[in-house]
Amino acid sequence: MVFAALLGLVLAAAGRTPAQAGQYADQLTKCLVDSTTDEDKAGLARWIFASAAQNPNVADLAAVTDEQRTEMSKSVAAIFERVLTQDCRTQFRDAKKNEGENMLSMSFGTLVQVAMGNLIDNPAVSGALGGIDKELNKQKFAEAAAEP
Amino acid sequence: MRPRRGIIRKEATVKMTAVKTKVMTALAITLVAAFGTGRPARAEGRAEPRPDAQALAKCLVNSTTDGDKDDLVRWFVASTAQHPAAAELISVTPQQRANMASRVAIVFERLLTQDCRTQFHDARKAEGDETVSMSFAILVQTALGDLIENPTVSSALANIDSYLDKEKIAAAMADAPGEAPSGN
Numbered sequence: 001m002v003f004a005a006l007l008g009l010v011l012a013a014a015g016r017t018p019a020q021a022g023q024y025a026d027q028l029t030k031c032l033v034d035s036t037t038d039e040d041k042a043g044l045a046r047w048i049f050a051s052a053a054q055n056p057n058v059a060d061l062a063a064v065t066d067e068q069r070t071e072m073s074k075s076v077a078a079i080f081e082r083v084l085t086q087d088c089r090t091q092f093r094d095a096k097k098n099e100g101e102n103m104l105s106m107s108f109g110t111l112v113q114v115a116m117g118n119l120i121d122n123p124a125v126s127g128a129l130g131g132i133d134k135e136l137n138k139q140k141f142a143e144a145a146a147e148p
Numbered sequence: 149m150r151p152r153r154g155i156i157r158k159e160a161t162v163k164m165t166a167v168k169t170k171v172m173t174a175l176a177i178t179l180v181a182a183f184g185t186g187r188p189a190r191a192e193g194r195a196e197p198r199p200d201a202q203a204l205a206k207c208l209v210n211s212t213t214d215g216d217k218d219d220l221v222r223w224f225v226a227s228t229a230q231h232p233a234a235a236e237l238i239s240v241t242p243q244q245r246a247n248m249a250s251r252v253a254i255v256f257e258r259l260l261t262q263d264c265r266t267q268f269h270d271a272r273k274a275e276g277d278e279t280v281s282m283s284f285a286i287l288v289q290t291a292l293g294d295l296i297e298n299p300t301v302s303s304a305l306a307n308i309d310s311y312l313d314k315e316k317i318a319a320a321m322a323d324a325p326g327e328a329p330s331g332n
Contacts, residue, residue, distance in 0.1 A: 042233040049225075049234040051304040055295050057218050058225045061244075064237045069304065077311035085320040093323045104317065119228050128227035128245070132284075135253035141280060144261040148269035 024095040028088060032110045035087035040079045044115030047072040204271040207264035208286050216255045220291030223248040
């Protein structure tokens with residue numbers, strides 16, 4: 001009962017719901033998403049995961065070397081540069097010119113959202129997140145819902 | 149046609165600091181948008197959350213202890229590590245995974261059936277079955293806000309800034325309208 005809605009909410013929060021933007025920003029976003037290859041997505045997912053794993057609370061679980069982190073950062077920077085300065089150069093320029101200063105921010109945000117979406121959308125990850133459902137004592141929930 | 153390189157270089161130098169600031173700002177905005185801020189979340193798709201749902205969300209956020217958040221964060225990270233691209237970056241045994249899922253289930257049960265029982269009852273009555281999933285999403289978002297807001301994590305994410313060629317980006321921004329993009 002928990003999993004489907006949870007995934008929906010997290011994916012919505014992670015950017016599946018297009019933000020309010022003008023037509024040029026929309027075109028840029030579309031180009032960014034379309035230009036991100038499967039390999040890019042895997043690199044982005046790896047990077048966001050490795051960054052999150054820096055949290056001291058999970059540091060004991062992580063097995064990421066400094067060298068790997070540096071490579072990931074370089075790889076994500078290269079993706080970001082490529083999509084803005086090559087794949088979506090025209091859209092980037094037009095959006096920047098017509099819709100203002102925050103296009104760089106929005107573009108980076110789009111890439112992070114693509115990364116999060118890819119991370120969570122993976123069947124193995126969805127399965128792991130959804131696994132919580134079988135741990136829940138549904139009877140307890142039903143009782144609480146029935147009587148405060 | 150090549151862009152006006154001399155002009156672009158000058159503009160690029162001026163803009164480099166601004167580019168860095170923008171990337172950092174974007175990161176903060178995106179992460180807050182993606183993971184929440186720890187504030188009570190709204191039921192997705194509703195412009196105005198109803199009072200019962202709001203009361204439940206508030207209770208859930210307020211009743212989630214630091215220890216609960218730790219459990220949630222560990223569970224979430226271990227779950228996302230199931231992604232093939234991330235699998236080699238973490239070491240979690242099946243027993244650890246099972247323990248994490250069990251702890252999260254206990255936290256969730258405690259919140260809905262004890263700490264926020266009244267609010268859950270009222271919201272469930274008003275909102276229906278989606279109350280359970282909405283509650284869980286709030287819990288996860290609260291924990292993930294903590295995960296990402298950790299200074300070590302923020303700085304790890306922001307580290308890509310060091311590797312960006314800001315001149316290239318500024319040059320792409322500065323292409324004249326109608327000018328053929330140089331591509332690289």
